[in-house]
Amino acid sequence: MSTDSNRVKELSVLIPIYNYKVVKLVKKLYKQCKKAKINFEILCFDDGSKEKYKLENRELNGLFGINYMELSENLGRSKIRNWLVKSAVYEYVVFLDCDSKVLANDFIEKYLQSLQPNAVVNGGRIYSKSKPRAKSKQLHWMYGSKYESKKASKRNKYPHQFFHTNNFAADRNVLVKNPFNESIKGYGYEDLLMAKELVDKTVQLIHIDNPVEHLGLEKNKDFLEKNLEAVRNLKLLNQDHIKLNTRLEKWAKFLKDYDLSPIFNKYMKGREEQIKSSLLSDKPRVFSFQLLKLYEFMK
Numbered sequence: 001m002s003t004d005s006n007r008v009k010e011l012s013v014l015i016p017i018y019n020y021k022v023v024k025l026v027k028k029l030y031k032q033c034k035k036a037k038i039n040f041e042i043l044c045f046d047d048g049s050k051e052k053y054k055l056e057n058r059e060l061n062g063l064f065g066i067n068y069m070e071l072s073e074n075l076g077r078s079k080i081r082n083w084l085v086k087s088a089v090y091e092y093v094v095f096l097d098c099d100s101k102v103l104a105n106d107f108i109e110k111y112l113q114s115l116q117p118n119a120v121v122n123g124g125r126i127y128s129k130s131k132p133r134a135k136s137k138q139l140h141w142m143y144g145s146k147y148e149s150k151k152a153s154k155r156n157k158y159p160h161q162f163f164h165t166n167n168f169a170a171d172r173n174v175l176v177k178n179p180f181n182e183s184i185k186g187y188g189y190e191d192l193l194m195a196k197e198l199v200d201k202t203v204q205l206i207h208i209d210n211p212v213e214h215l216g217l218e219k220n221k222d223f224l225e226k227n228l229e230a231v232r233n234l235k236l237l238n239q240d241h242i243k244l245n246t247r248l249e250k251w252a253k254f255l256k257d258y259d260l261s262p263i264f265n266k267y268m269k270g271r272e273e274q275i276k277s278s279l280l281s282d283k284p285r286v287f288s289f290q291l292l293k294l295y296e297f298m299k
Contacts, residue, residue, distance in 0.1 A: 043069075178197055
């Protein structure tokens with residue numbers, strides 16, 4: 001961690017926007033950057049949102065130090081992030097998803113104290129302690145609370161496996177040299193792929209306790225579809241001989257090594273639709289969700 005003498009004094013905050021109102025988030029970040037007495041910019045690039053969100057977010061145009069831009073077409077998760085990096089003017093950047101809630105009043109200051117050359121710092125994510133009122137969003141909340149909300153002490157034991165792009169900071173030059181992989185279409189595993197490549201190139205991957213709350217819970221159906229899409233992306237990476245050392249890969253290897261794959265696939269084939277129906281109900285089970293992802297990966 002940096003001392004006060006070499007604390008970062010310039011920062012670009014980068015927020016890709018898609019169908020979300022970010023005014024409250026941006027104003028809080030703006031206030032913290034001003035309080036930190038640093039040179040800063042906040043880049044908010046809208047990646048083809050619906051008009052109602054654009055109308056709400058155009059309020060940001062009136063604030064000095066904020067660059068709000070609307071793209072004429074949707075570039076996708078990787079390409080929009082690479083463009084934000086190229087557009088940033090300062091040596092260090094903070095990336096935040098648009099559906100994030102900054103909890104700590106010293107959120108920016110923690111990153112300023114932690115950043116260093118040739119390093120990426122991940123702050124983490126958490127979910128509300130209370131279940132969502134909408135039962136149709138239970139699955140996302142349950143999965144995120146169990147598998148994604150981890151303290152830095154846990155995440156630092158497996159640095160690349162717990163890397164998420166929703167909340168991290170970095171030496172900008174690292175991201176210029178190691179951009180997000182634009183060949184990955186749709187949703188899934190671009191964050192772990194980037195983290196693995198960074199570790200392979202001896203870039204420091206550091207986890208700290210500086211989380212944001214993930215607000216954008218998806219309905220069970222959408223969350224299920226996106227995760228199955230992510231699993232298919234992982235299969236494609238494996239076919240290209242790229243291993244990310246995920247839980248899915250480890251379990252698939254275990255079943256294959258002990259010749260249990262045929263038994264598992266036969267069991268799941270007869271229950272796939274039943275499991276999908278249960279996951280779309282008011283009482284989904286995370287274990288069933290994991291089984292379905294493993295089956296999608298193996299079949």
